[in-house]
Amino acid sequence: MKMILTAGALGVLAYAATGATAQQASKPKVDAVYWLSAETVSGMATGQPTGIEKNLMLQLGSVRRNPAPSADHLPPQALRAGDRLPLVTPAPATPKADGKPDFRPGTPDGPKGRIELYWGCGEQAPVGQPVVIDLAAMKPGAPSPFGTVPNVRGMTPPSTTSHATYGEWPNGRNGTRVPRAASLVGDHVVQGNYSPEMRFAVAAGNDFLAPLAPRNAALASGAVRVHWSALTNARGYLLSVTGAKADGTVFMWTSSAVRMPAMALPDYLEQGDIARLVQQRVLLAPEATECIVPAAVAKAAESSMLMMTAYGPEGNYGSPREAPAGWAVKLRTRATHMSLLGVDLASMMAGGGDGDADDAAGEGKPKKKRGLLRGIGGALGLPG
Numbered sequence: 001m002k003m004i005l006t007a008g009a010l011g012v013l014a015y016a017a018t019g020a021t022a023q024q025a026s027k028p029k030v031d032a033v034y035w036l037s038a039e040t041v042s043g044m045a046t047g048q049p050t051g052i053e054k055n056l057m058l059q060l061g062s063v064r065r066n067p068a069p070s071a072d073h074l075p076p077q078a079l080r081a082g083d084r085l086p087l088v089t090p091a092p093a094t095p096k097a098d099g100k101p102d103f104r105p106g107t108p109d110g111p112k113g114r115i116e117l118y119w120g121c122g123e124q125a126p127v128g129q130p131v132v133i134d135l136a137a138m139k140p141g142a143p144s145p146f147g148t149v150p151n152v153r154g155m156t157p158p159s160t161t162s163h164a165t166y167g168e169w170p171n172g173r174n175g176t177r178v179p180r181a182a183s184l185v186g187d188h189v190v191q192g193n194y195s196p197e198m199r200f201a202v203a204a205g206n207d208f209l210a211p212l213a214p215r216n217a218a219l220a221s222g223a224v225r226v227h228w229s230a231l232t233n234a235r236g237y238l239l240s241v242t243g244a245k246a247d248g249t250v251f252m253w254t255s256s257a258v259r260m261p262a263m264a265l266p267d268y269l270e271q272g273d274i275a276r277l278v279q280q281r282v283l284l285a286p287e288a289t290e291c292i293v294p295a296a297v298a299k300a301a302e303s304s305m306l307m308m309t310a311y312g313p314e315g316n317y318g319s320p321r322e323a324p325a326g327w328a329v330k331l332r333t334r335a336t337h338m339s340l341l342g343v344d345l346a347s348m349m350a351g352g353g354d355g356d357a358d359d360a361a362g363e364g365k366p367k368k369k370r371g372l373l374r375g376i377g378g379a380l381g382l383p384g
Helices: 007-024 271-279 345-349 364-379
Strands: 030-043 052-062 071-074 114-119 131-134 165-169 186-192 195-202 215-218 224-227 236-244 250-254 290-293 305-318 326-340
Touching: 030 195, 052 186, 195 305, 195 326, 236 271, 236 290, 271 305
Parallel strands: 030 326, 114 250
Antiparallel strands: 030 052, 052 165, 071 186, 114 131, 186 195, 215 224, 224 290, 236 250, 236 305, 305 326
């Protein structure tokens, strides 16, 4: 019996063959993933009001197991952190000898206190702000009074729980912070006995972001204009202010045009999420250079903490299709800043700035200093 194939049947067979070939030619299985998280920090978080630091976190995860894991990152000379960065596998946690937990909680008390929530840039807070939240009145299952937390995709780097073998830097063997002049630009090599060799090159567009250096300017209305130079390669910005009134009420403000908690976003964001949040006005656009903190927020306390984040670009690298074992590298960047709202620390450190107006008042200048010190101490959780 002869089989007669019509043109349609031949087309189906050809499509099936093409699909099978495409599947066979798809990307190789990824044996190992490597994440680089590069952060530029400025302001009080460095321990100095006008300090600048760079943080680099390296994380290697592999599906391969090795009883004696060893891996190294060979960075370009521009990183200025040495010729070899050892990716050390953390030792497993040692259980306590007595087998008892370190903490035995009693009956937990419910949350207490009040929070005033503000949002949006502008001299005056819009009608309906602040939203006052009584923590003691919050009930499980009720809608959150903090607003909608933005829906973003979680970024989960390699870890001891997600991979058979894991290594990281910094670590106990080599925890040197990268210097302020460090750069990621150049050729990188990652070698190990539990992962394929990875070779990739970082271009200038994926380097550490420049440091944020926002300046404060008080307006006649009592509001504070925060302005900055736009960072090259920044994808979006978020500002927040947090402080406490004399009666203990905590107030929070964000530059988002949408009501949300000050800490609603994770440290790093996917590029697609950044673009969407800019469009939704949750993040300020990359070309933004100023935002005005409303007068009600600026006047709420003698001192409050200003935080700013710039979300940067992301680099993704991977093994060539002909490689016998697949690997993938992700490089993510951001810049952060912390200072006191309404206090231009850069000018003060240089000997000028907003302390001049207090000189004519005689006793005004000492009061300004005491307020500044109390603000710093409160921000760090120290008694007044």
